[in-house]
Amino acid sequence: MNSKKSNIDYSMIMIVLGFVTVVISYILIFPDRSKKMIDLISSYILSNLGFVYVLIVLISLFLCIYMGVGSFGSIRLGDEKKEYSEFAWAAMMFCSSMAAGFIYWGSIEWVFHYMKPPFGIIPLSVEAAEYAATIPLFYWGFSPWAIYMIPAVAYAFLRYNLKKERFDVSIACEPLLGKYADGFAGKIINILFLFGIIGGTGTALGIGSPLVSASIQHLFGLNDTPILRFWVIVVVTIIFTISAYNGMKKGIQFLSNANIILMLLMVIFTFLVGNKGFIVKMQMTSLGMLLDNYFKMSTYLDPVNGGGSESWLVFYWAWWLAYAIFMGLFIARISKGRTIRQVIIGGMAYGFAGSFSMFSVLGNYSMDLHLRGIIDVVKGVTENGGPATVIELYSKMPLGTVFIATILITSIFSMATSFDSAAYIMAMVSSKKVDLSGKPDKRLTIFWSMTMAALPMVIMMFNGSLAHVQALTVILAFPTCVIYIIIVISCFKMLSEYKRQSS
Ligand code: NM2
Numbered sequence: 001m002n003s004k005k006s007n008i009d010y011s012m013i014m015i016v017l018g019f020v021t022v023v024i025s026y027i028l029i030f031p032d033r034s035k036k037m038i039d040l041i042s043s044y045i046l047s048n049l050g051f052v053y054v055l056i057v058l059i060s061l062f063l064c065i066y067m068g069v070g071s072f073g074s075i076r077l078g079d080e081k082k083e084y085s086e087f088a089w090a091a092m093m094f095c096s097s098m099a100a101g102f103i104y105w106g107s108i109e110w111v112f113h114y115m116k117p118p119f120g121i122i123p124l125s126v127e128a129a130e131y132a133a134t135i136p137l138f139y140w141g142f143s144p145w146a147i148y149m150i151p152a153v154a155y156a157f158l159r160y161n162l163k164k165e166r167f168d169v170s171i172a173c174e175p176l177l178g179k180y181a182d183g184f185a186g187k188i189i190n191i192l193f194l195f196g197i198i199g200g201t202g203t204a205l206g207i208g209s210p211l212v213s214a215s216i217q218h219l220f221g222l223n224d225t226p227i228l229r230f231w232v233i234v235v236v237t238i239i240f241t242i243s244a245y246n247g248m249k250k251g252i253q254f255l256s257n258a259n260i261i262l263m264l265l266m267v268i269f270t271f272l273v274g275n276k277g278f279i280v281k282m283q284m285t286s287l288g289m290l291l292d293n294y295f296k297m298s299t300y301l302d303p304v305n306g307g308g309s310e311s312w313l314v315f316y317w318a319w320w321l322a323y324a325i326f327m328g329l330f331i332a333r334i335s336k337g338r339t340i341r342q343v344i345i346g347g348m349a350y351g352f353a354g355s356f357s358m359f360s361v362l363g364n365y366s367m368d369l370h371l372r373g374i375i376d377v378v379k380g381v382t383e384n385g386g387p388a389t390v391i392e393l394y395s396k397m398p399l400g401t402v403f404i405a406t407i408l409i410t411s412i413f414s415m416a417t418s419f420d421s422a423a424y425i426m427a428m429v430s431s432k433k434v435d436l437s438g439k440p441d442k443r444l445t446i447f448w449s450m451t452m453a454a455l456p457m458v459i460m461m462f463n464g465s466l467a468h469v470q471a472l473t474v475i476l477a478f479p480t481c482v483i484y485i486i487i488v489i490s491c492f493k494m495l496s497e498y499k500r501q502s503s
Helices: 010-029 031-069 086-097 101-115 126-139 142-161 170-181 183-220 226-245 247-273 276-292 294-299 309-334 340-371 377-384 386-395 400-429 442-463 466-502
Strands: none
Touching (some): 086 247, 101 126, 101 183, 101 377, 126 276, 126 309, 142 309, 142 340, 170 466, 183 386, 183 400, 183 466, 247 340, 247 400, 276 340, 340 377, 400 442
8 A cells, every 4th residue: 555655646746736726716716807818828829829739730640651651660569469459449549539529529510610611612602511521521530640649659669669667758758858858857748748638638528518418408308507517527527437447458448349339330320310322422522622622721720811710720739739648648558569550550540430430420411401401500509509409410310319318328438438548647647657557546547537527617617618628728738739749759769769779
């Protein structure tokens, strides 16, 4: 017990706890002022520093392809056999990154782009519809999945090839920062990482819990109030805490497999009851448009019009970047025995395939209903909000109630499978010494689960909206970007040295 106790890095915990407490108290005591402050900082980042996020993601895509396809690709991460089957690996990777967003954004993201398309496209036009079906495939596609992969390779290589015992964020900065990556600077790096992840998962909770409460309202007739949303977060937190508490094999792997099966069933069922002709034709069309416009979409910051596209791009990239290091650590944890190529190509391919099947089926299903005048999804979103519209949409399909019950379960499961891995990784990072195959102290896992839930809970309950949680994500992601760049450079340095020595 004693040795376990001394394994917790209390200083790190106190600093993060202190920060979360200060932010929460500020929000509670000065609701309006705090809202304005969050908005001010995030809109500054959005309009002045957004291009940094955009550049990082674009460069990462190139570097990732280079790393996967080039000579580094054949390096095996560890000599052992693969620890997880292909299915379990892909399922865990996908589920730890995706939460209920796949149902929420998957079903209705197109509405926002249909109403406010970029590139001078006329709103609500045919072109706007085609574009609206395409852009979510970009925001959830190759580029964002690629940003997870270099940190994943870095951490896996450090652990399985260089046999480094320490397993925290700063260890991957060592090749560039040298001894500075340890000690005080290392601690700051770990702490900034913890902030980033709290910001990133906050938005996912902020999106998922209203969807769960809207499903509960539909199924059980309870009113969708802030109190209900509060209890939803409590229940989700209990589930993911138990899962993280049970560790990788018993908890996280089990929930991910169950979750991916439910997600697939939902998508297949939606496809079967939907207008298959429209869905398939739009899938083909949007794939072509995606390839055709890839670089235009990657850099479009709408300088003349200043419409909504800039904030979409920057918000999404900030959100994915906030997850990048956590996902890197997590993917490293499950990738023993794979080659760098298998990790990179597998990660991008499975990630894209997962996002594509969900977004293109759910999104085109709902777009078809709208275009045929069966349900006014655009009006629904603007007048009743996203969660209620998603539920209305599916309540009209055959076996609608069963489908909504599945939305309820899958939303809870998919949030749980994101946050259990996040809590697990946070617990590892805040341990004094935990190696990659070791297990963090369970008390730490519980602590981080609760801390992660606290901030969005308070913002949503007391005064804020999803927009404020999103703004917090954009802010807290910024320091993560700096760490991310250091890790990417370090990773290339490390792999080049390894190649040089082994040739
Ligand atoms: N991403 C965008 O709600 C969700 O699905 C979370 C988080 C992958 C970083 C998605």
